[in-house]
Amino acid sequence: xxxxxxxxxxxxxxxxxxxxxxxxxxxxxxxxxxxxxxxxxxxxxxxxxxxxxxxxxxxxxxxxxxxxxxxxxxxxxxxxxxxxxxxxxxxxxxxxxxxxxxxxxxxxxxxxxxxxxxxxxxxxxxxxxxxxxxxxxxxxxxxxxxxxxxxxxxxxxxxxxxxxxxxxxxxxxxxxxxxxxxxxxxxxxxxxxxxxxxxxxxxxxxxxxxxxxxxxxxxxxxxxxxxxxxxxxxxxxxxxxxxxxxxxxxxxxxxxxxxxxxxxxxxxxxxxxxxxxxxx
Amino acid sequence: xxxxxxxxxxxxxxxxxxxxxxxxxxxxxxxxxxxxxxxxxxxxxxxxxxxxxxxxxxxxxxxxxxxxxxxxxxxxxxxxxxxxxxxxxxxxxxxxxxxxxxxxxxxxxxxxxxxxxxxxxxxxxxxxxxxxxxxxxxxxxxxxxxxxxxxxxxxxxxxxxxxxxxxxxxxxxxxxxxxxxxxxxxxxxxxxxxxxxxxxxxxxxxxxxxxxxxxxxxxxxxxxxxxxxxxxxxxxxxxxxxxxxxxxxxxxxxxxxxxxxxxxxxxxxxxxxxxxxxxxxxxxxxxxxxxxxxxxxxxxxxxxxxxxxxxxxxxxxxxxxxxxxxxxxxxxxxxxxxxxxxxxxxxxxxxxxxxxxx
Numbered sequence: 031x032x033x034x035x036x037x038x039x040x041x042x043x044x045x046x047x048x049x050x051x052x053x054x055x056x057x058x059x060x061x062x063x064x065x066x067x068x069x070x071x072x073x074x075x076x077x078x079x080x081x082x083x084x085x086x087x088x089x090x091x092x093x094x095x096x097x098x099x100x101x102x103x104x105x106x107x108x109x110x111x112x113x114x115x116x117x118x119x120x121x122x123x124x125x126x127x128x129x130x131x132x133x134x135x136x137x138x139x140x141x142x143x144x145x146x147x148x149x150x151x152x153x154x155x156x157x158x159x160x161x162x163x164x165x166x167x168x169x170x171x172x173x174x175x176x177x178x179x180x181x182x183x184x185x186x187x188x189x190x191x192x193x194x195x196x197x198x199x200x201x202x203x204x205x206x207x208x209x210x211x212x213x214x215x216x217x218x219x220x221x222x223x224x225x226x227x228x229x230x231x232x233x234x235x236x237x238x239x240x241x242x243x244x245x246x247x248x249x250x251x252x253x254x255x256x257x258x259x260x261x262x263x264x265x266x267x268x269x270x271x272x273x274x275x276x277x278x279x280x281x282x283x284x285x286x287x288x289x290x291x292x293x294x295x296x297x298x299x300x301x302x303x304x305x306x307x308x309x310x
Numbered sequence: 311x312x313x314x315x316x317x318x319x320x321x322x323x324x325x326x327x328x329x330x331x332x333x334x335x336x337x338x339x340x341x342x343x344x345x346x347x348x349x350x351x352x353x354x355x356x357x358x359x360x361x362x363x364x365x366x367x368x369x370x371x372x373x374x375x376x377x378x379x380x381x382x383x384x385x386x387x388x389x390x391x392x393x394x395x396x397x398x399x400x401x402x403x404x405x406x407x408x409x410x411x412x413x414x415x416x417x418x419x420x421x422x423x424x425x426x427x428x429x430x431x432x433x434x435x436x437x438x439x440x441x442x443x444x445x446x447x448x449x450x451x452x453x454x455x456x457x458x459x460x461x462x463x464x465x466x467x468x469x470x471x472x473x474x475x476x477x478x479x480x481x482x483x484x485x486x487x488x489x490x491x492x493x494x495x496x497x498x499x500x501x502x503x504x505x506x507x508x509x510x511x512x513x514x515x516x517x518x519x520x521x522x523x524x525x526x527x528x529x530x531x532x533x534x535x536x537x538x539x540x541x542x543x544x545x546x547x548x549x550x551x552x553x554x555x556x557x558x559x560x561x562x563x564x565x566x567x568x569x570x571x572x573x574x575x576x577x578x579x580x581x582x583x584x585x586x587x588x589x590x591x592x593x594x595x596x597x598x599x600x601x602x603x604x605x606x607x608x609x610x611x612x613x614x615x616x617x618x619x620x621x622x623x624x625x626x627x628x629x630x631x632x633x634x635x636x637x638x639x640x641x642x643x644x645x646x647x648x649x650x651x652x653x654x655x656x657x658x659x660x661x662x663x664x665x666x667x668x
Contacts, residue, residue: 033346049347053360056343062335062361067369183369197364198329201339204360204370 043080044073045216046208054081057201063177068205071255074180075142082138093134096142103154106131107164131158134175144179156196207248214241220260230271236282243307262289323426324380329365336361404588406517408562418566421576428583435582465498475499510551510567512604516612518558518590530637531586533659534611539578541663546570557595558588592616596625606630614640626650633666
């Protein structure tokens, strides 16, 4: 498979991230865990999944963990199943319940929200990355994996700082908002996907307004999510379809307001930006 | 290949050392990425930033800026520098080593960075044979440094006999004897000292042309350097922080306070590059230190031939414990040490600057 094939296959699920994909691949090729950094809804997890599916190292192509702050090292490594161990003995193959770190042996491990891991779980991860095995109750279990993580730097609630040793072993690839034209085509495409069998046309004007809005909002310091924007677009079109009329601007505004996951104050500011994007 | 390695080496030096692991991966990554797609200058920076972001503990975007700046920093240093002016005794202005180095890096850059700058400037280095000195144990079995008495209190176990306040103890013993009462532990008074190693110590070294004079078979500067290096070693042992100020007519920080045990090798190397040039103005050093809020624990190494003695005395009154090491006998320097409560020593090849503090 050549580079163009890689790009073509990634483009089936994501667009405008060709460069990032190559960065991720080159990181994995030198055996360095890669962490995708960026705001929500830019396609970090989708990208990680697409890369893992592309590599298809084994079946299933990847193991996915959603990290959270209460995760323990045992949650990552797995543990002895006491009930089985008591009946069948510790050397029975079923007496060990593998955790994601061990299940991902020989394949890709996708860790969502890696920055939420607490220091204890980070230590287990560090051992797996560095020494290629984990210890479970004194048993050493080999695990070789390609790690792709995602992290959202803008959220700080319940986030632990990555330890220095772990951070030093990771490659951080930034996922950015694509430029306006690409964004417009992404919105049209994703909204089309969300509408599914619904045979309606999406007015490109609406997509353009949304793309302008996204660029302006980003300038103003907000991080609009491509996911919610494309759903907002689909929402507006579906609403108009249900009322048997053409989608209009007011539908779009309503849908954006309903799909933005922000507090009321932020929402007002963002709607102001949307108004300006519409008329200015 | 060599270009990339050179670039990475210069980034390493300019940043004052970053994780070598990340740098190695960065090199590998650049090559692999070049196989996958085009890598231009901007992309190269981006890849380096992606790999170093973790080690620098910033997000990739900021890391890119840092690396871009660090490349520029090296380029600045590589510019040819103007020939040094040769100065003599008087009030002639001439740049000290500190002035020259600080043109290229911030004043508070680490000694490691400053040493790198000096090496790139191709300045002459003076060979120094260091007098081997063993740190002699005092009371507590390790090097111990005491300054002003902080508090006097009753005896408690495990204090050294040298810390007993003899006068107060004698008074107490006498009182008890007169009253015909038994003596107890509470009659022994112990001094507790301020350990000045907790605070950074500022050393101001005179690098005027007059330091080129010979005492015996060595220049004064060379003797002073020897003593300074010995002092740095002792401070490294105590894990203290030392800052060095060089002054002739103008004063400048050679390095701002840094823990000596971390930078001992670099500091000693830098000291070897120090040269003497220009006139003397002790007031400039005191002014510089005063403007940085330094009020106490300053060690001045000078010959006392300053241009404006009145101004020096005026400034010295604002300091506490200004220790003076004189390279020649000087009533003036003795006076300065006296009015600030500091100590006065004359520089000899065997001088222990460290003794000033105890």
